């Protein structure tokens with residue numbers, strides 16, 4: 001089995017989390033002071049996946065998996081959410097600004113983005129990218145066509161290498177291929193799951209038969225969107241709007257529908 005990061009051929013790869021385990025640990029209360037379980041997680045569209053644990057596809061060798069864990073994931077938890085996730089006022093102290101997403105509805109869709117000093121912001125961006133990158137590879141391994149074709153194309157291989165150099169060696173990422181992480185509030189989560197104590201977790205490739213637009217990952221209070229389309233500069237906002245619409249309108253609706261069944 002080939003490690004998606006270093007390319008080494010290992011007899012056994014580590015079971016990688018797409019979405020870092022700290023998300024589940026904090027939100028289920030495993031790390032909370034009370035220790036009580038707070039939320040259940042619901043996987044979308046994959047009845048074979050466990051409900052309470054996060055799926056762990058074989059993606060990276062142990063060394064690469066540990067490296068990402070130590071350099072990116074370990075320090076991101078405290079940036080994304082408060083120590084005590086039950087306390088509303090602790091959430092309010094996080095530097096989350098409102099931003100507007102265009103192209104989804106007639107009116108701009110308001111979501112939250114983090115606004116940290118540069119070095120911490122850099123960590124959040126790396127976390128978003130490493131999550132989306134693992135989702136892309138997991139989708140390809142699951143034979144999802146757009147992701148699979150992308151990763152074997154020359155362009156896809158180039159972007160993949162650029163992401164790996166960025167994640168593991170701090171090389172500058174090729175322009176336009178950063179992943180965005182958005183915060184959406186508890187009422188949005190409730191709207192999607194129809195429940196107070198359930199969190200949706202899913203990832204998806206977005207596009208149509210003509211074009212791969214990107215990958216999106218939803219987990220608890222966050223959504224990551226990673227644009228991967230090819231475009232001239234003047235087409236960029238139109239394609240981004242289409243990607244946003246596929247994510248926040250079509251995909252959210254389909255998740256909501258699946259959860260209500």
Ligand SMILES: [Zn+2]
Nearest residue numbers: 003006061064
């Ligand atoms: Zn490796």
